[in-house]
């Protein structure tokens with residue numbers, strides 16, 4: 001794993017528990033969420049019709065698309081409801097030096 005791929009995207013207190021923010025790395029949008037004290041990063045794009053998931057809402061450790069209602073696991077990226085059938089990409093996240101970092105090149109473990 002390359003530590004150099006991590007990019008600082010927000011201060012550690014920028015994402016309250018149970019909320020998410022949208023961040024952009026190299027013109028690629030991501031959702032950065034905190035659930036039960038853990039941070040998750042997923043691509044901000046529904047796999048059903050390329051619609052921004054950041055228009056939706058959190059449902060526990062799932063993000064719900066506001067267009068047709070599919071929910072995706074923030075942990076695995078898997079869709080939990082139709083009509084989406086394909087997963088979304090998850091990304092590695094870490095907290096260090098008072099900031100939250102995303103690795104846009106690597107899936108979450």
Ligand code: FES
Pocket residue numbers: 046047048049050051065066067068069070082083084
């Ligand atoms: S665009 Fe997200 S469920 Fe259809």
